[in-house]
Amino acid sequence: MDRVATSLLLVACSLLFASVLASDPDPLQNLCVADLNSTVSMNGFACKQTVSEEDFISRLLSSVQPVTTPDVFVVTLLNVEQFPGLNTAGISLARGEMGPGAVNSPHVHPRSTEVFFLLEGKVQAGFVSSNNLFSRTLEKGNVFVFPRGLVHFQINLDDAHPARFLAVFNSQNPGAERLGSTLFGSGISDEVLKKSFKLNEQTISQLRKEFTG
Structure with missing residues (x-):
C-alpha cells in the first residue's frame, strides 16, 4: 500500500475512534484476548489467562488472493472470532475482492458503522435512510461512510477490471x-x-x- 493509501486508511480509522457513541461497551482493562475455547457464557468472550505478542497480530488479510472472475465477490472478515486480540477493542475489519461487475448485495450491519476505503477500482456505493438513497461513485483512495444499521451496497462499475476495498467497523463483531x-x-x-x-x-x-x- 502506498503512502497516500496508508494516510487515507489512518483517517478512516480515526473517524471510528472519534465516534461519540461507541457501538461496543468501553473495556474495563488494558487488554482481554478472547479465549475462544472458554465455556463461560457472556455477551462477548472471556479473557485468556496467558497472552503473548502473537495474540496481537493477524496475517489473514495478507493471504487474500485477488478475484478476477466476473460477478464474483469475496469478503474476508477479521473480527474477534478470527483475531482474538480484538476482544473488547471495539473494532474489526474486512477486506473485499470484487471481480469485474461484481456486487456486494444490499445488507446491514446491526451493531456497527462502517468506513469503506477503496483500495483499487471504480465502485458505486450507497445506503438508504428513510427511503432516501445516498450514493456516490468512488475511485481509488476514496472513503465512504455507511451509518450503523442502514441498508447499503457496493457494485464494481468496471466490467473488465477487479476492485478491492478495506472496511473498518466500530464493533468487534458488527454482524x-x-x-x-x-x-x-x-x-x-x-x-x-x-x-x-x-x-x-x-x-x-x-x-x-x-x-x-
Whole structure:
C-alpha cells in the first residue's frame, strides 16, 4: 500500500475512534484476548489467562488472493472470532475482492458503522435512510461512510477490471444481515411475503431456491 493509501486508511480509522457513541461497551482493562475455547457464557468472550505478542497480530488479510472472475465477490472478515486480540477493542475489519461487475448485495450491519476505503477500482456505493438513497461513485483512495444499521451496497462499475476495498467497523463483531437471504431464506411464511411485496407463489418459490441454494 502506498503512502497516500496508508494516510487515507489512518483517517478512516480515526473517524471510528472519534465516534461519540461507541457501538461496543468501553473495556474495563488494558487488554482481554478472547479465549475462544472458554465455556463461560457472556455477551462477548472471556479473557485468556496467558497472552503473548502473537495474540496481537493477524496475517489473514495478507493471504487474500485477488478475484478476477466476473460477478464474483469475496469478503474476508477479521473480527474477534478470527483475531482474538480484538476482544473488547471495539473494532474489526474486512477486506473485499470484487471481480469485474461484481456486487456486494444490499445488507446491514446491526451493531456497527462502517468506513469503506477503496483500495483499487471504480465502485458505486450507497445506503438508504428513510427511503432516501445516498450514493456516490468512488475511485481509488476514496472513503465512504455507511451509518450503523442502514441498508447499503457496493457494485464494481468496471466490467473488465477487479476492485478491492478495506472496511473498518466500530464493533468487534458488527454482524451482517443480507436482505435477500434474510427475507427469502429464513422461513418467513409465503403469506407474509405475498402480502408484503405483492408477489405470487411462483415468484416466491423461485426466490427461495435462489437464496437457500
